[in-house]
Amino acid sequence: MKIKIAAKILDANEKIAAENRQIFDNNKIFTINLMSSPGAGKTSLLEKTIKYLREKEKVGVIVGDIAGTDDALRINSLGVPVVQINTGGACHLDANMINNALEDIPINDINLLFIENVGNLVCPAEFNLGENIKVMILSLTEGHDKPLKYPLMFQKSSVLILNKIDLKPFLDVSIEKIKVDVTSLNPSIKIFEVSCKTNEGIENWTKWLQTLIS
Amino acid sequence: MHEFSIAESVISTAVEQCKKNGFSRVEKVRISLGSASGVMSEALLFAFDALKKETIAEEAILFIEANPLSGVCMNCLCNFTIYEPYILSCPYCQSNSFKINSGMEMNIIEIEVI
Numbered sequence A: 001m002k003i004k005i006a007a008k009i010l011d012a013n014e015k016i017a018a019e020n021r022q023i024f025d026n027n028k029i030f031t032i033n034l035m036s037s038p039g040a041g042k043t044s045l046l047e048k049t050i051k052y053l054r055e056k057e058k059v060g061v062i063v064g065d066i067a068g069t070d071d072a073l074r075i076n077s078l079g080v081p082v083v084q085i086n087t088g089g090a091c092h093l094d095a096n097m098i099n100n101a102l103e104d105i106p107i108n109d110i111n112l113l114f115i116e117n118v119g120n121l122v123c124p125a126e127f128n129l130g131e132n133i134k135v136m137i138l139s140l141t142e143g144h145d146k147p148l149k150y151p152l153m154f155q156k157s158s159v160l161i162l163n164k165i166d167l168k169p170f171l172d173v174s175i176e177k178i179k180v181d182v183t184s185l186n187p188s189i190k191i192f193e194v195s196c197k198t199n200e201g202i203e204n205w206t207k208w209l210q211t212l213i214s
Numbered sequence B: 001m002h003e004f005s006i007a008e009s010v011i012s013t014a015v016e017q018c019k020k021n022g023f024s025r026v027e028k029v030r031i032s033l034g035s036a037s038g039v040m041s042e043a044l045l046f047a048f049d050a051l052k053k054e055t056i057a058e059e060a061i062l063f064i065e066a067n068p069l070s071g072v073c074m075n076c077l078c079n080f081t082i083y084e085p086y087i088l089s090c091p092y093c094q095s096n097s098f099k100i101n102s103g104m105e106m107n108i109i110e111i112e113v114i
Helices: A011-026 A042-053 A070-076 A095-104 A151-156 A165-170 A175-185 A202-212 B003-020 B041-051
Strands: A002-008 A030-036 A059-065 A082-086 A112-116 A133-139 A159-163 A190-193 B026-034 B061-067 B069-073 B079-082 B098-102 B106-113
Touching: A002 A011, A002 B003, A011 A030, A011 A095, A011 B003, A030 A042, A042 A059, A042 A070, A042 A112, A042 A159, A042 A202, A059 A070, A059 A095, A070 A082, A082 A095, A133 A151, A151 A175, A159 A175, A175 A190, A190 A202, B003 B026, B003 B041, B003 B106, B026 B041, B041 B061
Parallel strands: A030 A112, A030 A133, A059 A082, A059 A112, A133 A159, A159 A190, B026 B061
Antiparallel strands: A002 B106, B026 B106, B069 B079, B069 B098
16 A cells, blocks of 8 residues: 655654754854865865864864764864764765764853864765754865856855865966856855965955854 | 665655554655755665665665756746756746746655555
8 A cells, every 4th residue: 555755855864953953052053064075175174264263262073084083183183172973984974973973062162063074075965964054165176167067065055165276376277167157056155265275265254154153 | 875875764764654554565665856956866776775675675666756946037937847957047038047946855755565
């Protein structure tokens, strides 16, 4: 016999994401899900952002990687609480992994939580973690064709950080084309141009970020 | 690769609903995927067949209905329907002012059980 279900496939993830969000809201924590390809500069952006904000905001970080603790060690050296999730093969974080990691984050003691997702321009976009906003990084070295090749992440993110702009003179990449394509995919996306190497644009981004945290 | 997580979710929902309703085998699972959902049907079918083993859904067949991307253009007011993973401008007047109504969804429609 047939049983009608009519439910979202990722309903189980959505429910846990809603639970996480409740925890964040109850503890007045603003949460950012940070996504990009491997090597686009997620950890570098976090390092720079934390250096600008650590005296003004109480920051915590959850780092997702398939294996290893290199990123967590880099963040840890900045003196902020950090939890490493090793997905052991999974190409994205899901809400349940975050729910478990929250046991090791001092949630009473932070007001800004960064979740560094697994480096991947595809899968993380499908899984809500309970975050307030999705922020993605595209580095100029990846090329201007990426938005139209990987549309979903650009559509689901509220913010696009264009990293490595210091390399622009050496690359045949059109920032203009990136902006035109991304804005067509997602008219309300906010775009920041930064260089984690020279610090260009970092202050702009962190100041804007602070306006979101109450 | 996220097709594996999605297949896992489909199987666990099907198994749970089958047991909850007092049946013992899942025979068919029918789902719908929006063309802009970012999910590859072939990869999902592969993952479903790999993960169903040793569950009460091990004989189950997955049927995937493809839903188009649909929306309305704010400029020419037409309603459009296309089978593409994304849309950059209205297919009729090329305006880039439009609203997407569907095409990103992933739903389980029904299962057949015995």
